[in-house]
Amino acid sequence: MFEIQDITHLNAALNALSVFFLLLGYYFIRAGNQEKHKLCMLTAVVISAFFLVGYVTYKLNSGFAKFGGDGTIRIFYFSLLIIHVFGAIAIVPLVPLTLYRALTSNFEKHKRFARWTWPIWVFVGISGVVVYVMAVHLYPHVPI
Numbered sequence: 001m002f003e004i005q006d007i008t009h010l011n012a013a014l015n016a017l018s019v020f021f022l023l024l025g026y027y028f029i030r031a032g033n034q035e036k037h038k039l040c041m042l043t044a045v046v047i048s049a050f051f052l053v054g055y056v057t058y059k060l061n062s063g064f065a066k067f068g069g070d071g072t073i074r075i076f077y078f079s080l081l082i083i084h085v086f087g088a089i090a091i092v093p094l095v096p097l098t099l100y101r102a103l104t105s106n107f108e109k110h111k112r113f114a115r116w117t118w119p120i121w122v123f124v125g126i127s128g129v130v131v132y133v134m135a136v137h138l139y140p141h142v143p144i
């Protein structure tokens, strides 16, 4: 049976998949292939939109996964989580702005936005997977 808790695994998978397309899209633009760059970036945007729906659904129903680790690892986890959240907030306006510049063929401005959007987005995606693995698999909170 599919339970609400399972959305968290789906979210992490969507997150990882969007990072894959972001890396591939970067590779294509460096190789001069604009069409494949466009396809990869639009795919990353669509996957991230599904992720966002899953994320909000999960948070509204289950709240945040509690972290069970102690000591240094706890400091590392929460530091990473805070930077991850700030990055995630930053890409909410940055992604549509970067996309809009590209779709209106304003590639000079697209490039200027993209130099911020792309690295922050990749960081948010990778740190999201790390946070998921740490909180759900490595150090889950065990109620006493």
Ligand code: HEM
Pocket (backbone or CB within 6 Å): 026, 029, 034, 037, 038, 041, 042, 045, 095, 096, 098, 099, 102, 103, 107, 108, 110, 111, 114, 115, 117, 118
């Ligand atoms: C939000 C999604 C997107 C992101 C994050 C993104 C990211 C990037 C990055 C990192 C670059 C390289 C910038 C540099 O040279 O330093 C770039 C260049 C470029 N992108 Fe995108 N891109 C996105 C969507 C698109 C779309 C949808 C198109 C096509 C309509 C597109 C067309 C281009 C073109 C033509 C360039 C080369 C610009 C030039 O060198 O003059 N991008 N993009």
